[in-house]
Amino acid sequence: xxxxxxxxxxxxxxxxxxxxxxxxxxxxxxxxxxxxxxxxxxxxxxxxxxxxxxxxxxxxxxxxxxxxxxxxxxxxxxxxxxxxxxxxxxxxxxxxxxxxxxxxxxxxxxxxxxxxxxxxxxxxxxxxxxxxxxxxxxxxxxxxxxxxxxxxxxxxxxxxxxxxxxxxxxxxxxxxxxxxxxxxxxxxxxxxxxxxxxxxxxxxxxxxxxxxxxxxxxxx
Numbered sequence: 001x002x003x004x005x006x007x008x009x010x011x012x013x014x015x016x017x018x019x020x021x022x023x024x025x026x027x028x029x030x031x032x033x034x035x036x037x038x039x040x041x042x043x044x045x046x047x048x049x050x051x052x053x054x055x056x057x058x059x060x061x062x063x064x065x066x067x068x069x070x071x072x073x074x075x076x077x078x079x080x081x082x083x084x085x086x087x088x089x090x091x092x093x094x095x096x097x098x099x100x101x102x103x104x105x106x107x108x109x110x111x112x113x114x115x116x117x118x119x120x121x122x123x124x125x126x127x128x129x130x131x132x133x134x135x136x137x138x139x140x141x142x143x144x145x146x147x148x149x150x151x152x153x154x155x156x157x158x159x160x161x162x163x164x165x166x167x168x169x170x171x172x173x174x175x176x177x178x179x180x181x182x183x184x185x186x187x188x189x190x191x192x193x194x195x196x197x198x199x200x201x202x203x204x205x206x207x208x209x210x211x212x213x214x215x216x217x218x219x220x
Contacts, residue, residue, distance in 0.1 A: 045187065045218070047094035050111045053217045054098040060107060060205050060213075064100040071095045071110070076130020077138050077148055077170075086130070086190070087112060090123040104196035105204055106177075109214050114186045123188055124164065127181045128153065131168040138172065148172040156180055160212040170194075178207060182215045189218050
């Protein structure tokens with residue numbers, strides 16, 4: 001990545017480049033941090049409603065096109081975390097999502113509904129365990145295993161306006177991404193925004209804004 005591209009990358013969206021020093025927060029919370037304030041959660045939504053509220057290309061920009069969404073079967077990256085995807089590990093009632101691709105950019109939104117807020121809290125702990133390491137492994141699009149460097153957990157709650165939201169940066173080869181888990185009552189929104197080395201940052205949407213929009217849409 002050139003110096004100009006790297007600088008634009010950092011300036012465009014801290015969400016998409018949190019592994020870079022320019023976006024480091026020394027006071028980031030440790031794993032398994034939970035808010036203590038009393039918050040009123042929205043009521044549960046049905047699978048059909050959650051599907052209707054997914055992001056669209058109208059939300060994120062015409063440079064993206066819709067791709068086929070496939071519910072992730074990839075285990076969480078850190079060794080020692082439970083085997084299987086989050087939906088497989090937890091008591092999810094449904095799993096819906098959307099996938100968007102652009103030149104050297106990729107956005108995947110996944111929404112999981114749970115029977116209760118306690119189930120969602122357990123799912124958040126599973127996500128935190130799955131990213132609680134500095135180096136892990138992920139499956140590439142071809143099915144091959146790749147080594148990924150994982151940044152420290154960051155609190156995204158204030159960024160997206162949710163009671164509980166956390167994110168982790170990923171760096172593998174020439175690509176980097178951020179995975180954000182957003183919890184609201186019995187619903188969890190997972191958003192992964194990845195960029196290749198040749199991505200035209202100036203033409204792409206701000207990652208923080210995309211995460212906030214995904215959360216707001218799913219909460220009506």
